Amino acid sequence: MAKVLVVTSGKGGVGKTTSTAALGAALAQSGETVVVVDFDVGLRNLDLVMGAERRVVFDLINVVQGDAKLPQALIRDKRVETLSLLAASQTRDKDALTMEGVSRVIGELKEKFDWVICDSPAGIEKGAVLAMRHADAAIVVTNPEVSSVRDSDRIIGLLDSKTERAEKGERVEKHLLLTRYDHGRAERGEMLKTDDVLEILSIPLLGIIPESEEVLRASNMGAPITLNAPASAPARAYFDAVKRLKGESVEMSVPSDKKGIFAKLFGRRVA
Amino acid sequence: MSLFSFFSKRSSAPVARERLQILLAHERSVIGGRSDLVATLQEEILAVIAKHIAVDREKVQVKLDRGDSVSTLEVDIEIPTPGAGPARLAMRG
Numbered sequence: 001m002a003k004v005l006v007v008t009s010g011k012g013g014v015g016k017t018t019s020t021a022a023l024g025a026a027l028a029q030s031g032e033t034v035v036v037v038d039f040d041v042g043l044r045n046l047d048l049v050m051g052a053e054r055r056v057v058f059d060l061i062n063v064v065q066g067d068a069k070l071p072q073a074l075i076r077d078k079r080v081e082t083l084s085l086l087a088a089s090q091t092r093d094k095d096a097l098t099m100e101g102v103s104r105v106i107g108e109l110k111e112k113f114d115w116v117i118c119d120s121p122a123g124i125e126k127g128a129v130l131a132m133r134h135a136d137a138a139i140v141v142t143n144p145e146v147s148s149v150r151d152s153d154r155i156i157g158l159l160d161s162k163t164e165r166a167e168k169g170e171r172v173e174k175h176l177l178l179t180r181y182d183h184g185r186a187e188r189g190e191m192l193k194t195d196d197v198l199e200i201l202s203i204p205l206l207g208i209i210p211e212s213e214e215v216l217r218a219s220n221m222g223a224p225i226t227l228n229a230p231a232s233a234p235a236r237a238y239f240d241a242v243k244r245l246k247g248e249s250v251e252m253s254v255p256s257d258k259k260g261i262f263a264k265l266f267g268r269r270v271a
Numbered sequence: 272m273s274l275f276s277f278f279s280k281r282s283s284a285p286v287a288r289e290r291l292q293i294l295l296a297h298e299r300s301v302i303g304g305r306s307d308l309v310a311t312l313q314e315e316i317l318a319v320i321a322k323h324i325a326v327d328r329e330k331v332q333v334k335l336d337r338g339d340s341v342s343t344l345e346v347d348i349e350i351p352t353p354g355a356g357p358a359r360l361a362m363r364g
Contacts, residue, residue, distance in 0.1 A: 145287075190284060200291050
């Protein structure tokens with residue numbers, strides 16, 4: 001049974017697209033069939049981060065409006081054959097996305113893939129609501145910073161009210177992905193700690209992605225970090241997060257590029 | 272830089288944490304997705320009451336207070352009593 005994930009945050013620039021690419025690639029690298037779908041109509045970027053910007057012919061809007069068939073719009077990744085991309089439209093208006101159209105496309109994608117990962121636009125408007133609409137589970141990407149935490153709290157409220165599951169009285173699984181985390185600064189009291197964010201948002205932790213130069217390097221190269229630098233600290237954190245998504249129990253840690261292999265190990269259990 | 276300002280500069284995270292806790296406790300009660308729950312409860316409670324007693328819509332108040340460990344749901348219903356002043360039925364749980 002296919003699983004639909006939404007990668008969301010409310011706030012922009014916290015790492016939704018980077019995380020969508022990294023988690024999608026990592027899942028595909030583990031043998032699952034995955035499609036990553038860009039819902040950021042008008043400001044598409046997932047194609048660029050995935051290195052497929054010159055291969056986009058048809059996009060999500062074309063499929064929603066029936067101008068192209070789904071297989072024509074799916075872009076197969078050149079590095080991992082079980083990974084595909086459905087790009088957003090760069091020229092159209094986000095009003096071109098209709099509830100019925102999106103619902104039909106998600107239904108078709110569920111028949112073809114094990115995982116459908118929707119990269120949400122920032123904000124709480126129509127695009128973000130449509131991206132989360134059909135989700136079975138949500139990955140709430142949060143930076144350890146006040147405005148990001150506040151916006152995540154708002155998004156959690158929307159996940160509990162605006163999704164199809166919520167409307168049917170069912171639960172949308174919610175997972176916190178803490179990104180751009182600086183373990184040293186958190187320990188020195190300069191940055192919110194993982195526990196602070198968990199206590200405030202009270203959703204289970206999926207992973208902690210350390211701040212790293214490798215993330216920018218990967219996006220410069222147009223490759224998900226789990227492909228561009230699989231041994232780097234953030235890539236290892238994404239691989240661990242994917243194992244947890246698949247139901248494996250992996251001890252929570254903040255991988256580090258410095259000195260030892262793991263800077264700190266926490267004995268935390270995750271859902 | 273004095274020793275004091277050196278230390279106070281380092282501990283900005285607890286300030287962030289406290290500000291967020293206060294702010295979000297307020298925002299969740301005002302605009303959070305849960306406000307939909309309160310609206311639903313208000314409608315359904317009103318419907319149940321209306322089956323037995325004629326009440327004014329405005330006189331049924333439902334309030335959800337989110338606390339750190341316990342949240343309280345406050346239901347306040349004002350019922351007109353013939354001949355006397357209005358009676359009030361209040362529940363907290």
